[in-house]
Amino acid sequence: MLGARAAARCLTTAAMAACLAGCFHHQAYLPGVIDLRTDGSGLPTATRPPTVDPRQTRSGVEGYVTGEGLTVAGADVDVEDRHYWIAGLIPVINDSPTPEIAAALASSDALVQLEIREELDIVSVVGALIAQLVVPVTAWVAPPWSFGLHAKAVATRTGAPTGAASASAAPPLPAAAPPPTPPPAPAALPPAPPDPLDPLERTP
């Protein structure tokens, strides 16, 4: 049984979190192109294992705190990235999954069965509740929300050029024109920008 003061502190913290919950805004940028003409089910599963950039894979305590990053099991490619905000508003600790997503795209010729995940798992919630009873200030940062991505690596056989060498080196597409005035002719892609996060900055 907890004392009245501890229970009141727990409820007050919960109320503060509810009122100041913020928006817990996740933003993820997916580089490259998603071809929607077919579902790609006729593409053979990649014979060679997807390439993993070791800089985007984490384990141990770092893996628990910020997510395991990019992991590969057979042809399955997974990204898990955990994010924290102060009061649900100000992102702190590992605020963008873009490097891991770019590494996932670069891991193979192409990927199908793409699934985007976002979750706040029960373990994180319970852990945060226990932590805030011990150290109340943690209520302002925890629990973390996870962004995840799952896809299956395939080998392309259509002759379509792919970015297996490096997705981060692949140039992004030109900025979108307003729908009523599409560009008159196909345009070649511009050179790669220095920062893959740039497309996020042009978003409204």
Next chain:
Amino acid sequence: MTHRRFSAPSLALAALIAAASSGGCFTMHADLPGTWRAPAASEPIEVVGRLDVTTSHTWLLGGLLAPPPSDLYRAAVLAKVEAAGGHGIANVVVDTRFTGIDVMLRAVTLGIVAPRTYRIRADIVRLSTPPPPGAPLLRREGARPAPAPPPAAAGAP
């Protein structure tokens, strides 16, 4: 000095409300159909429009109940791409957030009703490569063959 003690049921209720208010258990899995790849620098890609789809989903009991369907984006994305005459999307940006109204509803109901807003933005593009083998996703692609890749420029080595 005496402290008032709380019974187990009231503490359990407080914990439930705290869990619902401060987090809950939101799990969203959304499929994006198609084949995701990085285009080569020399691949011509034409931007024919802009995709901007916003949808809201209402969770119950702090995100514990009523998860969104896995085809949260699928129908809207395919319809927009088809309407714009595109073959796919590029530069995809996925946003998820509690808007001001979402936060207010969540706070007033102590997390029992918790709407969350999902948004996907992208450039709608036309591709010059043949479509990858598989079941067609766009109706007009199923009705006619995909365009052939453009011939090499005259005089090219």
